[in-house]
Amino acid sequence: MSAIGDPQLLKLINQGVVYRMLKAKPGMSRSQLSQFTGLTKSTISLLVKELIEERWLVESELFSKSPVGRPSTSLFVDSQSRALIGVECSRDRVQLVSVSTSGEIQFSLKADNTSTDIGTVLALVASLVSEASDRIHNTGLLLGGAGISFAGVFDENTGTLKSSSDFAWKNEPIVQRVRLAFKKQGLADIPFFVHSKYHCCAVGAYEFSGQRADTLMYLDFSQSIQTGLVVGDRICAGFSGTAGAIGHTFIQGDGPVCTVCGRSGCVDSLLASEALEGLAQPCVRASVVAALLHNLWRAFNPSIFVMGGESLMRWPDLFEEAKQQFLQEHSAAEAPLVAHCRHGDLATAVGAAALPHYYRLRPLESPSNAISRALDFTGQRPAPDTLHAHVSWN
Numbered sequence: 054m055s056a057i058g059d060p061q062l063l064k065l066i067n068q069g070v071v072y073r074m075l076k077a078k079p080g081m082s083r084s085q086l087s088q089f090t091g092l093t094k095s096t097i098s099l100l101v102k103e104l105i106e107e108r109w110l111v112e113s114e115l116f117s118k119s120p121v122g123r124p125s126t127s128l129f130v131d132s133q134s135r136a137l138i139g140v141e142c143s144r145d146r147v148q149l150v151s152v153s154t155s156g157e158i159q160f161s162l163k164a165d166n167t168s169t170d171i172g173t174v175l176a177l178v179a180s181l182v183s184e185a186s187d188r189i190h191n192t193g194l195l196l197g198g199a200g201i202s203f204a205g206v207f208d209e210n211t212g213t214l215k216s217s218s219d220f221a222w223k224n225e226p227i228v229q230r231v232r233l234a235f236k237k238q239g240l241a242d243i244p245f246f247v248h249s250k251y252h253c254c255a256v257g258a259y260e261f262s263g264q265r266a267d268t269l270m271y272l273d274f275s276q277s278i279q280t281g282l283v284v285g286d287r288i289c290a291g292f293s294g295t296a297g298a299i300g301h302t303f304i305q306g307d308g309p310v311c312t313v314c315g316r317s318g319c320v321d322s323l324l325a326s327e328a329l330e331g332l333a334q335p336c337v338r339a340s341v342v343a344a345l346l347h348n349l350w351r352a353f354n355p356s357i358f359v360m361g362g363e364s365l366m367r368w369p370d371l372f373e374e375a376k377q378q379f380l381q382e383h384s385a386a387e388a389p390l391v392a393h394c395r396h397g398d399l400a401t402a403v404g405a406a407a408l409p410h411y412y413r414l415r416p417l418e419s420p421s422n423a424i425s426r427a428l429d430f431t432g433q434r435p436a437p438d439t440l441h442a443h444v445s446w447n
């Protein structure tokens with residue numbers, strides 16, 4: 054048996070705990086942090102010092118709650134010093150956004166994509182990231198990393214895009230390919246993470262919504278109905294990366310025949326944008342959307358549903374009616390929050406930008422942890438290229 058220790062990982066875990074605690078409860082003092090995290094006061098002092106130096110936290114002026122004793126200092130997350138890059142890579146465009154650590158959009162860049170060749174497409178991605186990186190550095194912000202989204206099935210354990218909805222790519226080692234494209238563009242130092250489109254949307258809503266939630270489901274109503282899941286504070290992609298693909302699940306026995314799966318009454322046959330376009334009054338499908346919300350709520354019990362996608366923008370009345378029908382079935386105490394995605398057609402890119410933030414705050418979830426997981430089975434470290442990204446706080 055062989056084993057390794059990792060003091061850097063321990064520091065990252067504790068830094069993540071402190072940061073997330075302050076994100077949830079802004080204004081805590083060092084003493085309160087020690088009390089709520091269970092870490093000693095000296096450990097908290099050291100962690101806070103490092104996090105302030107690295108511009109993750111800021112502290113307020115001294116204040117004193119009582120006339121006796123030493124005054125305390127309130128600590129807050131610094132949401133102004135960092136930029137996160139998110140990229141949505143699709144068949145006809147590469148959409149990039151730069152956002153703050155609270156999800157506010159700083160700027161966006163877009164390029165038309167006319168190629169299906171993976172090397173050419175990723176070179177376009179790298180070129181946009183390079184332009185954004187220069188712009189971020191010129192404004193004095195720190196770049197916290199990049200996230201890249203692809204529509205399709207992504208296996209986060211191997212870094213493989215098993216299939217793509219936009220391209221004919223199969224089983225592409227996408228993480229390695231992105232790394233190569235970044236290296237060619239001189240971006241080897243930028244930590245990056247990859248995930249599939251709808252899980253990016255879910256992570257974006259989870260990290261940037263400002264709502265305290267443990268389990269969140271993102272529902273996308275577009276040409277197909279898809280979901281992304283964060284369950285118990287973790288992205289839930291399922292055994293083979295296909296969790297959340299609900300478009301061809303059954304919902305209404307006498308529904309129309311689906312042109313894709315051939316069955317009657319699947320979710321897409323009733324709610325896909327093409328199906329809604331054919332209706333004089335799309336609002337007649339509100340009860341179907343409400344039934345879908347109910348089924349998903351029963352299955353996953355999210356505390357928040359976030360709805361987004363092209364259809365939501367085209368037929369807002371339909372989804373408002375569905376939301377009201379769904380909420381009427383539940384008491385106020387048990388009802389989840391049903392929210393609309395605030396980033397419109399930039400939701401995927403913003404979600405991708407949340408990836409580096411999400412993984413930094415959960416180092417045990419980061420692919421670097423593949424080192425320790427792999428050791429359990431093989432006793433050897435995997436080659437560096439099988440890892441998604443470096444883990445550091447800068």
Ligand SMILES: [Zn+2]
Pocket residue numbers: 300301302311312313314315316319320321322
């Ligand atoms: Zn179907």
